[in-house]
Amino acid sequence: MLKIGLIGFGFMGRMHFDNYIRLISEGHPIALKAICDIRIDELKDSKASGNMSTSQEVYDLTPYNLYDHFEKMIAAEELDMIDLAVPTYLHAEMSCFLLEKGYHVMCEKPMALNAEDAGKMTETSVRTGNKLMIGQCLRFWPGYEYLKQCVEDRRYGAVTEGYFYRGSGSPQGWFLDETLSGGCLLDMHIHDTDMIQYLFGKPSRVSTLGRNVIPGAGQDLVSSHYYYPDGKVINAQADWTLAGDFGFYMGYRVNFERGNITFDGSTVKDNPNDAPGFVPELSSHSGYYGELVYFLNAVIQDQPIQVCTPESTAATLAVVQAEAKSAAQAGAWISVE
Numbered sequence: 001m002l003k004i005g006l007i008g009f010g011f012m013g014r015m016h017f018d019n020y021i022r023l024i025s026e027g028h029p030i031a032l033k034a035i036c037d038i039r040i041d042e043l044k045d046s047k048a049s050g051n052m053s054t055s056q057e058v059y060d061l062t063p064y065n066l067y068d069h070f071e072k073m074i075a076a077e078e079l080d081m082i083d084l085a086v087p088t089y090l091h092a093e094m095s096c097f098l099l100e101k102g103y104h105v106m107c108e109k110p111m112a113l114n115a116e117d118a119g120k121m122t123e124t125s126v127r128t129g130n131k132l133m134i135g136q137c138l139r140f141w142p143g144y145e146y147l148k149q150c151v152e153d154r155r156y157g158a159v160t161e162g163y164f165y166r167g168s169g170s171p172q173g174w175f176l177d178e179t180l181s182g183g184c185l186l187d188m189h190i191h192d193t194d195m196i197q198y199l200f201g202k203p204s205r206v207s208t209l210g211r212n213v214i215p216g217a218g219q220d221l222v223s224s225h226y227y228y229p230d231g232k233v234i235n236a237q238a239d240w241t242l243a244g245d246f247g248f249y250m251g252y253r254v255n256f257e258r259g260n261i262t263f264d265g266s267t268v269k270d271n272p273n274d275a276p277g278f279v280p281e282l283s284s285h286s287g288y289y290g291e292l293v294y295f296l297n298a299v300i301q302d303q304p305i306q307v308c309t310p311e312s313t314a315a316t317l318a319v320v321q322a323e324a325k326s327a328a329q330a331g332a333w334i335s336v337e
Contacts, residue, residue: 002030002300005077007070007094008085009037012108012135014059016083019289023296030296034077036067070094074101081299084108088187089180092117095132096124104131104299106292110190111313113182115321115337118314125310133295133305134313136194140290142282143263144195147254150261151199156272157257159200164192164236166250169243176217183218185210185327186320189238191250193323194316196226196234202315203227203234205335210327213241224323227333 004020006013013035020032040061067073074082082098084091084107092112095105105125111134112118125132138144151159166188174180181187185208196203203226210219220241226234253262259272271277283290291308298305319336326334 002081002296003033003077003079004030004081004083005034005036005070005073005079006032006083006085007036007073008087008108009035009040009059010085013037013083013085015288016085016292017059019286019292022289023292028293028296029300032064033079034065034067034073035061036070036073038068040066040068074098074103079103081106081296087174087180088182089113089174092121095121099124099128099130099132102128102130106133106135106295108135109137109194109313110134110182110186110320111310111317113186115314115318118310118317122310122314131295131299131305132310133291133298133308134310135288135291136191136198136308136313136316137287137291138191138195139198139287139308140294141287142285142290143265143268144252144287145290146268146280146282147252147261147263148199150256151254156259156261158230159232159254159256161233161255162196162199162235162252163254164195164252165238166192166248167237167239167242167246168248169246170214170217170220170240176214178216178218181218182320183220184238184240185219185222185324188240189222189224189236189323190316190320192236192238192252193224193319194313195252196236197316197319198312200226200228200232200234202319202336204229205333206319206322206326207331207333208323208326209331219324219327222323222327224326226319 023030081104084094088110091107095107098105205227206224208222208224211221213220221239223237249265251264262269267279269277269279322334322336326332
C-alpha cells in the first residue's frame, strides 16, 4: 500500500485530493494518510477558487491526519510519496528536500521559477534514485494525448501550423506577484509551451509579445511564436485578464498536410482533407486524474518516468525563460538555451 502525504490544500490540492479519493474507490493500492497546509484549519472549512470546479466546496477532513507544517508531517508519518501542491516559489526547495529525505515527489507545475532550479531538482532526483514528476497535466489530457498520437503516427502527414490558446479571469493572492508565480507566462501559458515542446521538440528560438495589465503581475497577456527549422508555424496565446462571465477556455487548432484537428476544451474534431470530419471517441477523465494514475503506477511498479520526465519539463522552463526575455525586448527573437 503506497502511503501518500498531500502538502497544500488550495485549489490544486483539493483537485488532487478528489482524484486520490476516486483512485482509492477504484481499488488502487494507495492510502492518503496526511494533509498539510499552513492554513489548514481555515481551508478545511472554506472554498478554494480555480479555473475548474473541484467536487466539493467544503471538505470534511476528519479521516485524515492534519498538519500546519510539512516537517511536522514527515516527522510524525510513515509516507512513501509526497504530493506538492504549494506555491511555485516553494517547488524547487521543497522538492529537493523531500527527495533527499527519501520520498517520491509529485510536484505541481510549473517546475520552478527558473531553469537553474529545475536543473537542481532533476539532478537531485537522479542522484537519490527517488522519482520526481511535474504536473504538466496536458500531457495526460485525452484531447492532447490524441493530438500527440496524430503527430507521432503522421496519419495526416507532417504538421504545417498550430495554434494554442488558454484564457481566464485573473487569479488572486500570490499569483499576482510575478516574483512568486512568474505571472501568466509561467503559470498559465506554460501549459501550452510545454505541450508544444512535448509535441514538436524544443524550438530553436522564440518571439513573444507581452503586456502587463495588473500592477506587479508580470506579463498578463502573451503571444508567442516558436521557430522550427522545418518551417511549421506555431503560435500560443494566453490571457488571464478575461473578467465578467468569460470563465475558462483552453483549446487548439493544428493543421497537417492532409487534414486538421481542433479542440474547443471539451470536444476534439478530426477534419481530414479527403473525407468527412468526425469526433474521435476519447476517455472522459481529466489530465489531473491521468497524471496521478501514471505517476502512482510508476512508483508502485518501480518503472521509469517516460511521458513527463524532469529533464523534459526543465526544458520547457528554458523555453519559457527565452519567451520572457523576448517579451522584455518587444518580441525580439531569442535563442533557447
